[in-house]
Amino acid sequence: MLHILYIIAITAEAMTAALSAGRRDMDWVGVCIIAWITALGGGTLRNILFNHYPMAWVEHPEYLLITAGAALFTPLIASFMGRLRKLFLYLDALGLVVFTIIGCQIAEEIKLPVIIILFSGVLTGCAGGVLRDVLCNEIPLLFQKEIYASASLITGGVYVAVDHWYSSPTIAMLAAATVGLTIRLLSIRFDWHMPKFTYRDKWEH
Template sequence: MLHILYIIAIIAEAMTAALSAGRRDMDWVGVCIIAWVTALGGGTVRNILFNHYPMSWVEHPEYLLITAAAAILAAVIARFMSKMKTLFLYLDALGLVVFTIIGCQVAQAINLPTTIIMLSGMITGCAGGVLRDVLCNEVPLLFRKEIYASAAIVTGAVFLGLEHFGISEVISMIIACIIGLALRLLSIRYNWQMPKFVYREEWH
């Protein structure tokens, strides 16, 4: 079940990433690389930081083919995708919570402390988008946009909290996903923002 959601999520991430690549006039190789980095980069960064090998896409090279195909499809049907903007924002939000839960589970499996389990969820959910923005030469949206990383933190916290109080993994996961998803979608709908820190003085 989580696996099916994961596949849906990496396809959705790859497709929206392709549009980011298109905004920078990338060729089709660039489109595929941006899609890989966005869809698979979060888990990859997490695995590097926690020395957890092999990478999922080394064990399942079909993930690379699926995401590349999705990205090229997105480039072909870009005009049509714009009309499904809302669907893709929903799928992206789904991806965020699914990646976050998976990141928490990976960190739990290697017995990391609680703070790090939540961080692992956040990294898995968010780092792909950060790498995409760095490669597209933009300040990562994550750092400035609506509730995004915060939704990952809440998802992880709810998941761990419920498990802590003896609720089964599956139920905890479902509740955490629903809460995280609701938070993310409401923040898009009502344009909720975290407080911003604006500072203009130069020191150098």
């Protein structure tokens, strides 16, 4: 089940990445690269940091084909994407939760400390979107007031805690997915935000 959700998530991430690339007038090569980085970049960074190989997209090269195909299909339906904005927000929330859980699982498998397991979850869940926004010259969603990284962190925390108490990755996965997805979807529905820091020098206008 987690693998199916992962495929759905990387497909949705690739399509939203293609839209960001389109806003910057990128050609089809740029569209594919931004899609790959967004959908697969978080896991790639995690594996590099933790020296964990092979990369998912090396072991499963079909991931590159799936994400590139989704990205190249996006321009054909771009005129309808505005009507599907909420759907893609929900799919993005699903992707955040799925990527976070996978990141936690992999860090657990290589026997890393709890704090690093949580970091691995947040990195896997959020880094792809940060890389996309940086490459598209936008302020990353992670650094704004959206409840995004915090939802990822809570997802990872629930996964680690439940897995520790029940020694069941399946129960931990279901609990973490339920809590994380609920928090992220509620934040979208009710426009919840994190407190933000605003500073201006007195001579700034």
